[in-house]
Amino acid sequence: MADLQGGELVVARYRLDARAPSDLVGIEAWEATDQILDRPVRLSIITSPDAPLTLDAARRAALVSDEHVTRVIDVLHDAARSIVVTEPYVGSTLADLVEAQPLSPHAARAVIGAAATALEAARRRGVHHGALRPSAIRVHQGRVRVTGLGIDGDLVHGEARLDGDAASRADTVALVALLHYALTGDLPRVAHDVEALDPGVVGPARLQVPGAPLVPPRDVDQAVPRDLDTLCSVTLGDHDDGPVTPGQLVSELAPWDSEHVPVTGEVPVAVQPIEPPVTREVTRQSVRTLAAGGASRGAARPGTPPPAGPVRRPSTGRIPRVAPAAAAAGATSLTLKHAAAPAAPAATASTAGPTTTEQAPAAPAGVPNTTQPVTTQPAAAPAAMLSDPGPSGRGPDSPGTTTARPADDGARPQTTKSGRRLRLNPTPYVLALMLVLVVGAGVVAKNTLFSGFEPAVVEASQTPTEEAPADADPAAEPPAEEAPAEA
Template sequence: MVDVVGRGTVLAGRYRVLDPLPTDLDGVDVWQATDQILDRGVRVRVLGSGAVAPALDAARRAALVTDPRLVRVLDVGTHEGVGYVITEQITGVTLAQLVERGPLTPEQARAVVGEAAAALEVARRRGVHHLALRPSVVHVSTDGRVLVSGLALDAALVGSPVGDARATSRADTVDLVRVLYTALTGRWPMFHDDTTPVRDLQPAPVLDGSPVPPAEIVMGVPNDLDTLCSVTLGPYEDGPHSPAELVRELEPWGEIRIGQPVEQPTAAYAATDPAATMVAPPVAPPQPVRVARQSVRAAFDELPPGAARPGTPPPAAPARSTGLPAASWTDTQTGAFAPPEVPASLPPVAAGRPTGPQQRTAGPPAAIPPGGDDGQGWGPGAPGNGDPFPFADDDQPRESKFDPTALVLVVVGVVLLVGLVFAASSLFAGTGDRTADPAGGTSTQPQDPGTDESPSSEESPEPSEPAVPTDPPAIASIRSIDPNSPEGEKEELVPLAIDNDPSTFWYTFTYNRPDFGGLKPAVGLEVTLRDTALVSSVTLGVNGTGGNVEVRATTMAAPTEGEVLASGTLGAQTVLEFDEPVEAGSLVLWFTELPTNSEGKFRLEVNDVKVG
């Protein structure tokens, strides 16, 4: 196999083999390669012996399963009688390399195995199983994602027995719990008929034919994880029987951070820790190239006396009037506008200005003859002796122009004065009584200060002051509700739904179907108000569309009890209006169906909750 495929070999005229990678399977070589057509890195598995044909068939079946947590199979073929499988490139470290440093924390072990179980549940529903799961095929990328490699392929290579659907689901679930045991303790629980190749890991101690519980090896293992490992790996077929059941046992889990290095490892540490060499250190972004700029005027000032000045003026210079009489720009026969022709004796110009050495002549400007020079080197008959930048430091008196500012101020003052006069007239005219005039009109009579007369009842009453709107009910707290777990779902992110920042949001796990993948009936949010108040509506900000939500005036202890006050489909701004206001101290938002987010995945993302 080494003679057939080596450095520089091009498989299928497309994949150029570069460097070898470690592997724990006999008869299999793993290489880093480059896809020369798409110009991207790939990983090549070369199958030189064993069940090559069944392995290639298993790889083709694995290629039909699509999930971001499963390593994608890109191509399958043969090269000079040797089979190969092309997969996407994997960055990061394996779980086997991570536990070499020491066991993971229970929270991180729960998250890594939970993500792997969710990925295998997707494959199980497509009829594909792993059957050779081990710590070396569970990868944690540098951005905290979990990737599972070798789906169906590794089982064909090691000759794992294939049973019915129930037996294969149970086998993958038990292997997932074994991986969880390894993540918690750094030991691999062995079975007497085990065919899974596991190297460089110490076996777990055995007591009465079963692995010792993890809590007896490492302190701080939670009771639920300790019981899960003990029951599943015990002598009886107890515990979860499918990856979906294991997901329910492990939920909820938080963010994975073990694949994100804080600082670059030293050379000594990288030499002793193989996981450290697989994590690329952060690279500082390149600084933009800065070009030193110089003022054109400064460049002219630095020239020695008598040196010729360059003729290229600074860009975007303001236009300058030519100073020619209007008659010199008009055809005397036709009266049409016609700029005079520039004599051929003028020096060359660049960007609309004369070039070459120039001199400036002091003194007042002389009269400009028709078609002659204006004294600044700009007229049609200019001899080329003007300043190339007269607009920059021209100290000659300029022709005065009409300034309309004073006129505008006068007009504004007159308008204000007239307005004040009319306002004063209206104010003093309204202080008297309006009495009926014999001629049929009305006249204004001053009121006698000695009389005490009340205003006429026919006068219109004064308008009442507008009602001041009441403030909406204030939200005191918010919690998530998960029917399968009393701790809720993503509870640590729930405050982001009421922080008045639409860029942050609470979100659920990602599921394969809008019905939560059949794992649970719904999820909810309990909104507790600061005081009992009348509530007439709830407004939700959601990143996505679709799904369904119901609102009830209840608590998380009984989220489905009580009347449904409002329900509807989720959107960017979901307004749920009640038929009648309800006096409540807490509300439950019950999401019975997931929307589709911007990435096309079934996940609920709530960025804002308002109660009205």
């Protein structure tokens, strides 16, 4: 088999990126990319003589569906290579976590409990790991993953190959040994002596010496709970005691909280200082104060000026229609007037006094002046809104009180009372016509429907009719009746 190189395409789908570390013999691991699905994968190229048996175990492991198991994606075999495609191995191994410092009892319970849950799901499928060690359990972003299921323990198939209950018991004892390692940092031999382990791999510093007794966890750390200490001492002792399946180990460790799983593998995010929100000072003024004249007369009032009232003609009282340019000029002049000084209160009909003529302010440059001088009276009461004109064509204001209005520039024809348009609503007439047609059609239909049920009236003849003989000529005339003889 030719050596593989980075960037090479395997089985026309997986591009090799870089070599991945592996502590087992008979396997060549690569980090690769799936060209079809565009996702990272791990390729385990089996080089051991028992490659067909390893591929068979990997196919059975692909049926295991658990969130704590690194899933087998594909199993490939050609004339030159045997390849197992799995999800990438991410996160920190249990060895990396314990080398920093032993885990707390809550964290150790949660990590080993999650791994036991995954192996129990595999056992129900008839799949066993067979090579549990500190590098086979990883923690990434608070999630525990068991790697190498169906691969690591099936690389070497010798006479000591376990199956069934014996393989389940071996996985359970190895999990308890990893629990002891997570609590104390001392690794028992049962979780290190793997058949396919590379002899050149350096073990942990505190590996159990062959033949030396194992120190109980509470003798190393008094903070270890008694139930965990008893579980490790009984299971790893000289007698075959303790749980025999991963499911029984789950019952021994429960309950645990997944929040106690160490959070590793996360990219630190630089925290930016939070700037205080920019606040703008808002000046508020009571509307009642403005209505009561609380603001000084002649001072500029905050906010936009009030809208101008309708402009009415002195003669007819109707609102004239002006051209757009004239309307814009009139609105500009009214706005300038409100910005310069407060509007003078309008006089009521009962107010009497001399009338004064007020010249409207000049319009801005470039805009024709379309306003006319108006006459006002001194106000004796607060300003009032202009009401709709009455029958006489004027509102309740006095005859001498008018408002600035734009002059008629002839852009639109003037309207009068006699020229008011009459609008006809045809809907009532159409509905009435349709109603008449429907009623007429109903009457005709009723007469037509019931006309055939009247009895036929036939007048009876007073004179009996003599039947003609059967052999008589139908064309022959009947004989005339003889006159009665006179007496």
